[in-house]
Amino acid sequence: MSDLQPVLIAGQWKAAAAADTFQVDNPATKQPLPAQYPISAWQDCDAALDAADEAFQTLSQLPPERIAAFLTRYAELIDANADELCAIANAESGLPVSPRLKDVELPRTSNQLRTAAAAAVERSWKQATIDTKSNIRAYFAPLGPVCVFGPNNFPFAFGGASGGDFAAAIASGNPVIAKANPSCPGTTLALAKLAFQAVQETDLPPATIQLFYHCNYDDGAKLVADPRIGATAYTGSRRAGLVLKEAADKHGKPIYLELSSVNPVVILPGALKERGDKLVDEFTGSCLMGAGQFCTNPGLVLVIDNAESQAFVSDTAAKFAAAPVGTLLTKAVETGLTVALQTLKEAGAEELAGGAAGAGTGYSHANTLLKVDAAKFLTDPLVFQTEAFGNGSLIVVAQDLSEVIAVIDSLEGNLTGCVYSDTQGSDDAAYAQLEPHLRVKVGRLLNDKMPTGVAVSPAMNHGGPFPATGHPAFTAVGIPASLIRFAVLQCFDNVRAARLPAELQDKNPTGKTWRLVDGTWTTGDVAS
Amino acid sequence: MSDLQPVLIAGQWKAAAAADTFQVDNPATKQPLPAQYPISAWQDCDAALDAADEAFQTLSQLPPERIAAFLTRYAELIDANADELCAIANAESGLPVSPRLKDVELPRTSNQLRTAAAAAVERSWKQATIDTKSNIRAYFAPLGPVCVFGPNNFPFAFGGASGGDFAAAIASGNPVIAKANPSCPGTTLALAKLAFQAVQETDLPPATIQLFYHCNYDDGAKLVADPRIGATAYTGSRRAGLVLKEAADKHGKPIYLELSSVNPVVILPGALKERGDKLVDEFTGSCLMGAGQFCTNPGLVLVIDNAESQAFVSDTAAKFAAAPVGTLLTKAVETGLTVALQTLKEAGAEELAGGAAGAGTGYSHANTLLKVDAAKFLTDPLVFQTEAFGNGSLIVVAQDLSEVIAVIDSLEGNLTGCVYSDTQGSDDAAYAQLEPHLRVKVGRLLNDKMPTGVAVSPAMNHGGPFPATGHPAFTAVGIPASLIRFAVLQCFDNVRAARLPAELQDKNPTGKTWRLVDGTWTTGDVAS
Incomplete structure (x- = not known):
């Protein structure tokens, strides 16, 4: 068991509270890869939830430039470690290093993180809405720790610790508990190491990114329904997804699922x-x-x-x-x-x-x-x-x-x-x-175009009616729209000016943030 | 049984397929009011669903001016029949005619309908997003028939056939199946009569508005989960709401609930x-x-x-x-x-x-x-x-x-x-x-302000974390935000120009519709 890989919880790489372990086959050789990964017991989830809850208190109050610095640094680290990441992902997924992993998916992944960083700084995703006559103001604010269950078919671009859901959840101000797909744990581990390095270098709360690899259905269901969770993003099999959906729905926890599609x-x-x-x-x-x-x-x-x-x-x-x-x-x-x-x-x-x-x-x-x-x-x-x-x-x-x-x-x-x-x-x-x-x-x-390309465009909708996804008004790809999934609508009614969040004060916080002021979209200040 | 009131299904006032009947007490006298109302059997729901499905095909393709004409005419009819409506609502609810019903709630109700009409015509609620470089375009489109379960405490302003949910569902292009609150069936009937008159005068599909009064829990659960339903809006008791939520969630049907709050x-x-x-x-x-x-x-x-x-x-x-x-x-x-x-x-x-x-x-x-x-x-x-x-x-x-x-x-x-x-x-x-x-x-x-006033402001949030509501990103009050609940995100990828909906063509359809074009909110045309 000396090869048992650690989980990342509360800023520590540590031995999991493991109920069991698993290995991954190299799909091209059908031979097991050497590393062993833990199947976490509930204690790991519980500890991650506590740490995420605490990280959220800090993260949600930080200026978005701090979050953008993290996302940008993480993108740099991914690009700088492309060869190693592609080798690991290739061994675990069988996807070709070139062009697929190195020339397409990896650049897409780091670009997604940079696009998310830009959206965080611009702040327009918050859809700040100001009614000066009533002095009622509203915007979208981060909603709490997000659990991301990544799929196996895009180990980088949709990965739990690196993909579109991760980027959207972080950019909107939420810590992520990444659940690796059990078929690419080593890839997710390698990415999470870089993410955590970037967290440390940019001084974000340590539990901004946490990682575990596997758990049983019951603990998964308990996790997505936990009071400390803000929301869950899941891409994977319909069967497992519906188990999580039922648990989350019962406790009123938003869950965004991508389940199946014949296109x-x-x-x-x-x-x-x-x-x-x-x-x-x-x-x-x-x-x-x-x-x-x-x-x-x-x-x-x-x-x-x-x-x-x-x-x-x-x-x-x-x-x-x-x-x-x-x-x-x-x-x-x-x-x-x-x-x-x-x-x-x-x-x-x-x-x-x-x-x-x-x-x-x-x-x-x-x-x-x-x-x-x-x-x-x-x-x-x-x-x-x-x-x-x-x-x-x-x-x-x-x-x-x-x-x-x-x-x-x-x-x-x-x-x-x-x-x-x-x-x-x-x-x-x-x-x-x-x-x-x-x-x-x-x-x-x-x-006149096949559906297999999913551009990261503000107008993209990677979503659809159930059971393609869990809710037809949200998209998993396309920034800034994808950020809204991890946000809660917050209204401020007659709240004193100095107490308003920057995005809702009369002065436009960046001079570039789009806000809907008395029915007009503008990047200007509110006339006083 | 001669006083048994009719349901409104598929454009016909007709005898319900009634499993049973009920009466309402005047709460000020504790004496039963004379009218009898049917408790519908599933056949009524089924017939309403078929008719709503058909009405949706027409309604969702109509120019929004047609929908606005209906909402405006309905608002006029409500104002013109204020005395009669207030007398019925007073007898059923005990709420004072003046100032509460006649001077506050009724004008609010007709104003809400007019505000919704203006939002429909402006079309900005659709959040048209255009990426000219990729030729990918997206907007919010109506999602299908909406079932509205109204509460008892605002017989006009939140009523199933007249309130905020009704206005939002119709303005976004969806027919409504109104389920009266069983404590104010006569009020809802009187309003539905006016709504249906306006439907006829403005030549909308007859099943744009349908009405029934009561059903058992099983049929309610079946209704909100039915494939023909787009979404449900429910305001009422937590117990009944959670029954509906479980059924809708299981079938992936959006349901927006307002359940309880101690404020x-x-x-x-x-x-x-x-x-x-x-x-x-x-x-x-x-x-x-x-x-x-x-x-x-x-x-x-x-x-x-x-x-x-x-x-x-x-x-x-x-x-x-x-x-x-x-x-x-x-x-x-x-x-x-x-x-x-x-x-x-x-x-x-x-x-x-x-x-x-x-x-x-x-x-x-x-x-x-x-x-x-x-x-x-x-x-x-x-x-x-x-x-x-x-x-x-x-x-x-x-x-x-x-x-x-x-x-x-x-x-x-x-x-x-x-x-x-x-x-x-x-x-x-x-x-x-x-x-x-x-x-x-x-x-x-x-x-420094008590919460009991809920202004119809674009920045209002009448929503909140579970169990106050079912999803923390949506509001039931505040136009145009409340319309999004009854919409689905639709993306058009490389779709030929002439086949795009008006809101996504290069030319701004009204010269007043806010659209996000290549990252800039504008009411202008897309430069060609």
Whole structure:
């Protein structure tokens, strides 16, 4: 047990109160990596909650420049340690070092932290609202310690100690208790070390960042419902997420979840006629990139039966069969994908390309393309929208547009939905009919573009109706909007001027903070 | 059964699918009013859901001017029928016609509808966000039919078919299924008739407003969890609210609840020394107004023991004893108040003024002032913060500021919290120590002002941490902020210009709509 890794609690790297331990396989070799990680007992959670509660008292009162200094320094440290971080993440996830980890995900992660730092300093995310006539003023303020459960598919950019939820929670003034994803504990540990170094260098409260790796379901549920917690952000499996949601909901604790999504893509006939070959490449690339392990992976493609769609389907099947097979993140992902594809096939989907688990290096599964008629889909839509997380997708062939719409109507909430249409207008009438049905099912609607890229834009919505996420008004990506999840609306009614927070005083605290003053957005001072 | 009142479903006033019927007592006479109301069976809810779903398809696509025309016409009809509405509400609630119903609540109600109409037309509530570089655009869009459960204490201003939730849901483009509070069904019926008249005159979809009066808990839970529902707004008892919350949460349906609040008021020593007599009047007035039946009624007053606070307590007790006793809304309120006060007394609170139920006209209870030491309070804080809804309040006497803070720390979430301090600065140090503790417990912090007035200001927060409400980032009062509760974030990624909603096209749709374009709030067009 000498290799047992420490947890970070209350500013100390220390031995966990461990109920048990676990190891991680290298998914490319299926061999266990040497490090042992503790499965924390409740004592670890309890100690972290106490420390986070105390850290919050300090952190929430600090000027945002202090928080920004931390985020910026942490970003620098991530960039400076890119090689080491990518090596660890590669060993734990099988994701390629280049371009994926080093050239895409790591820069995105440090840039996210810098964007969050800028948002903290600008303070516009607080949506300060001032009614001078009534002398009532309100803004969004930090809400308390945030527990972040990171997923396994973006060890940096969505990681519990480094990703978008972490950046948003810290930038809005809250300490984070990071729960590593148990498939990338070493990556999360390496990041948390850098985060804690930055905490120390910039003199934030020690418990601004805390880390543990694993716990049982009961302790997880207890954690997200604890009075000392402000909110929870969770990205991961639907089953575990719903356990946490039930516990948090019961105690009135906000919890933001990203659970599952099949991301329907509708390809209208004109688009297939105009650029069918290009669409084969575009869809295959989007679906198989990173072995399809994206929350926005296009898992459901709808076409209308005709010669062009038949060609699209058969050409795509050929591409799937010919494409290299990627490594999956974990044995559990391999098993989950295998089971999900089996479920779809047993329900009646036809396998156009595919095979078995183990078709590539390490944990893997043959690239799989399934097909089903819309009429069949509609006999059991819940089963046919089973998420097959990984390099598989289901094509639904409809007889006409009304069948496409019926399938869309049968879907649960999704993160994204796309429509491809031609550029000459022949698909426009179909688009107009289809759009209202698809629009209400998805958080982000795309045209002529696959959903797998999630830009960090102020206008991004990485969210959507349940069960894609837990609440349809919030986004997990996109700064400053993502910060609001970790905030509470605070109103000051007739509070004396000197006692108001800086953002609500007459003088604009930065000269650059957007505030809604008597119905007008302005960066100016309140006229006295 | 000839007097059985109809429900309004799918544009028809019709006989309910009634499982049972109920009547309402006039609380001032304790005599039943003649009308009979149905307790709807599930068929009514089901039919209303179908009709609402259909109405939503139309309503969500209409120009906001059409919705505003409805809200404005409805406001006119309310004003024009003020006498009749007030007579019905008075008979059902015991609230005085003047000034309360006719001069305060009714004008507030029609003004709220007009403010909501203006917000709908301005469209700034949608928070349109445009990222021109990525061509990603997002805004808040209506989320679907809203079920509004109104409370009994504001039959107009918070009523299911007329109040703030109704106005916000409609203004944001959603049809409303109004569930009357079973203590004011006739008032809600009279209002729904006017609303439906306005719907017809302004040619909105008939099911824009629907009405039923009562159902059992199971059907209520089924309703808020139904796939056809967008969200629910509930103001009422904690017990029933938590039943609905559990059902809605389980199905991922947003529910906004206002449940309970004791609204702590801290009166610091300097303020008592400076203006103790004035504070006796101010507190007594706020606490006994409307027989104390406000969600923001000051139910918990904290003072530090000294000669001035002793005088404050005894003078207040004398005022309570001498003040007229108001009529309570219902027998259930009378019983609830009696039981809550008994709970507090049994736990150890001393009765300084009080008596029994029936001390006034009709349903009533003697004005009651209780007192307890902070040390005693802290032995069982959950019991001592039992909400005594009505004309009763608990004074907590602390030995020093640290005891005041300990009591504040022991509180659940509240809608409001107030601090009174002197104008010369002698209380400033205490205020600074106390404020962070109180701030995190309440949605609205007041200085030198009782919490019972809830202005319809864009900066108002009528919300707060659980269990005051269900989510601390949302407010039930304050336009446009209250509209966001009934909205979903929708992102458009690379969507062709002509297919964008008006609010996200380059041209500002009104020339007055605030939009966040590339980080700048503007009412201008996007430069092309």
